[in-house]
Amino acid sequence: MQAECRRGAGQAVPFSDFPGYEQVTQVFRRIVSRGTYHPAYLFHGPSQMGKRRLAAAFASAIFCREVEGDFCGHCSACRRMTSGTFPDYRLIKQEGAFIKIEHTREMIGEAAIQPHEAPKKVFVLDPADRMRIEAANSLLKVLEEPFPFSIFILITSSPHAILPTIESRCQKIRFSPLPYETVAAQLMEAHALEPSAAETLARLCGGRPGLAEELAKGDFLAERDKVIEVLASVGADGELEVFRVSHQVRGSRDAAQRFFQLLIPVLRDALLLRQGGDPKGLLNQDRQEEVRSATKKFTPEELLAAWQDATECSWNLLQNASAPTQIERVLLQLCPVEKARAR
Ligand SMILES: [Zn+2]
Incomplete structure (x- = not known):
């Protein structure tokens, strides 16, 4: 070797x-x-x-x-x-x-x-x-x-x-997920993050320090906000937005994986809000209103299906699945045109 x-x-x-x-x-x-x-x-x-x-x-x-x-x-x-x-x-x-x-x-x-x-x-x-x-x-x-x-x-x-x-x-x-405070403290020390950003990232990662390290390498807060905007656009305009995102990740499974790593917690939060769960349990606590507003056009069933598909597609990417195909599979089902077709 x-x-x-x-x-x-x-x-x-x-x-x-x-x-x-x-x-x-x-x-x-x-x-x-x-x-x-x-x-x-x-x-x-x-x-x-x-x-x-x-x-x-x-x-x-x-x-x-x-x-x-x-x-x-x-x-x-x-x-x-x-x-x-x-x-x-x-x-x-x-x-x-x-x-x-x-x-x-x-x-x-x-x-x-x-x-x-x-x-x-x-x-x-x-x-x-x-x-x-x-x-x-x-x-x-x-x-x-x-x-x-x-x-x-x-x-x-x-x-x-x-x-x-x-x-x-x-x-x-x-290996079990770590308390958010532990991961946040680690991020503040290793990446000089502000306490609020470190706590947000620790939550987004569900207490997984390896994922937190990975996301901390980029501007994860801005990327997370983009993901929320994508959901709002998909709900409003539909397919064009989906193909814009899938085109962006063409040839980069890492970019698609990063998108899913931020999308999965947003979809989870949207579902929690829709089902009347305790907002204290939100992973994106600092974007409660934005998540609610961006996903208001989706039914709980649609959110659940997209969340489950996103988790599966993220796993598929690890098995070398095509990045644009996985993105399209998750997002197209949320488009108004696709939903009308499925009815
Ligand atoms: Zn030694």
């Missing part, structure tokens, strides 16, 4: 960089200080919780030569974890809709060989539910007769899609 990206460059950080995950990091510290490992760990929970970064931090804690059970940042192992050149760590990612079978084969071949210098080799599969059945069966064979010096970390937001025979051989580590 030559690709640097598969070594997890730049992902290594100390456990103190994961506020809110103290319980999980405490478990990792204990595991490392005891030096007894499971052959495999299953990190499961909603997507974009920071599971991959924590896998790198766990591996760094195993490799570090200066601090027991953590990442020191300056020993030769930590420095190479940061630069993505540590030889006993591998990150195996999905390419296209699946993890490539040859990458799984290479991984298993490498796992059978003694580590270069660390006490253990660590292989991270993300997302582990995107292994083809043949690859999953090969991994299962390894877990049935594990190599004493290799550890696998399987990351998934769909644990039901992992072979039960693999799942039962893993120590499971569950």
Whole structure:
């Protein structure tokens, strides 16, 4: 495996960089200080919780030569974890809709060989539910007769899609959404956000720090306001607006994903308002009136269908679906012309 990206460059950080995950990091510290490992760990929970970064931090804690059970940042192992050149760590990612079978084969071949210098080799599969059945069966064979010096970390937001025979051989580590205040405090420190912007973003992300980090890279408040405007325009004028948005995301699944990440909480809030829910539960608390006004033309059933479709289409994008098609599928059903046609 030559690709640097598969070594997890730049992902290594100390456990103190994961506020809110103290319980999980405490478990990792204990595991490392005891030096007894499971052959495999299953990190499961909603997507974009920071599971991959924590896998790198766990591996760094195993490799570090200066601090027991953590990442020191300056020993030769930590420095190479940061630069993505540590030889006993591998990150195996999905390419296209699946993890490539040859990458799984290479991984298993490498796992059978003694580590270069660390006490253990660590292989991270993300997302582990995107292994083809043949690859999953090969991994299962390894877990049935594990190599004493290799550890696998399987990351998934769909644990039901992992072979039960693999799942039962893993120590499971569950990742739950963090309190909004914890994520907001983290955002204020890392991105110098104003408290109100940090709290809004933490809510929009449903307490998922990985997603918050992702959205914090752009002007998410302005983008969120654009999404609300799009809904208002779709309700009023319809198809032209939909095709304008789908044209904008042409060729960029990331742009479409970002659109869905902001659209899903808006649709959820619109539904909550329409059903007379408590406004304290809104994710876009600072835009209550705007959300209400932009979505007043839609029935609760239409909002529910669009919300469910948006969630599904966001997942489809991860499986390499076409960005414009997914946008059109969600938004066209809200257009007056389309609704008239469906009747
Ligand atoms: Zn170190």
